[in-house]
Amino acid sequence: MAESATRPGSLINTIYGEFVRRLGGWISIADLIALMAELDVDGPAVRSAISRLKKSGTLLQERRDGTGYRLGPAMGPVFDEGDRRIFGSLAPARLEDGWVVAVFSVPESERAHRHQLRSRLTWLGFGNAAPGVWLAPARLLPDARRMLERLRLSSYVHLFTSDYAGFAELSEAVSSWWDFPAIEAQYAAFTAEWQPVAEELRPQPGIDPVLAFRDYVPMLTQWRRLPYLDPGLPAELLPADWNAIEARSVFTELHDLLAEPSLDHVREATGLVRS
Template identity: 30%
Template structure:
């Protein structure tokens, strides 16, 4: 148990979820801490660090098994009596999609253009599958057969539609660059399509939970490495879940009381504060077959616009 009442409360809230999302938390740790350090870890050390987050050995083993056998996130390599886990190629692709928006310092400026996907030529069943995938990529449902987004990686979109075997049956348009000062009608359309009020409320809840942790830790002369690892892991885990729902629309399309900006700033500040001590904890606790995890790759230090570790 941590000496911080605020951290203990975050751990308690996570463990009280039903069902408890142990597999999702494990993927957070892989994406945030293990992938930048080579991507492979001994199961025993993973069990040890997750114990501090309230997960027992049996739950971790069961969750890792499911991530391997049922969800194809992880693959295992046996070395003697020890098992070492890493992301599968499919898991790495899914990880890249899920995490690529987490660590950017600022969102790119918007030029007023849109990408439109018309799904009228798809069967009802396939259309729903495509809608779900496009919404995960930040598209909003302007109508039952029209999805739209103000920013789009066209190559990623085409690859996704190709994987779903619907590229030839989906009509894609890109609008010209336009006036980014959006009309009231368009802003209201965005508010409805992406449920922006609910997302903003979720960001406010995030701020209420993590501000006390930031205020407590920034006042300490010496930060405990394990506490920093707990704070960093739960911070990124909860923030990542919010970003999966947030299309990250340009500011011109957002409500005036949008709380996502403050949430991103808090995430950046707290992550920067706990990063160095948490990296010390990772080096001490996590192992590969060759010994401690390698040092983080240079790209790790570019997160949130630049880290000092």
């Protein structure tokens, strides 16, 4: 399991995003600790991660038959956006659809917002063309708009849609705006970790729900970052040996094999029902 995928808070986010939202939106701390134990995370680590998620507003404590947690009210749109990016179309953008350009200027007295803008635009998959100028395929405009409005950063930013009109070779320009080697390294790590799992599971007639859960949660946790860091650039602008295609194939196969039995396991283990 990749280092980022072993963080208890990341695994908890995956459990909420993929399962708890579909099963009423609330889970008891006892059931969450039991599920995390199946992922080799002990109780104290779960409680510590829950504490951090409460402080950030990700989770809210709510008592029913016992103590449990649901997602904070601001998290619904965040997870909905994640669904669109993670499970939506993985096809490259079309060059003829153009670009969305974000131009921002932040006063020095508010430079913390400048850092936040840079980090969030990077997280959405924008490339940095020049100081204060970021761009991405035009299909990311709705995600960018929602993010800027949600974080109350829209007053600093102008959004444009455009076509490239010159003068450098566009394929060379984008290689300086995005860090292709860093993105490819993460795709390579994902494929190396999970392709053997897909090959092992592929011939099996049925998959045990508990084992499916143990594979699916860390796999999805590791994958979640990649559809953000990779904006899905048009194929003609990518390196000839772009390794995202293989990684996406592995993800899609494992998702198809493991998602439903994993949900069945969570439902059986917790007694929660589909909402």
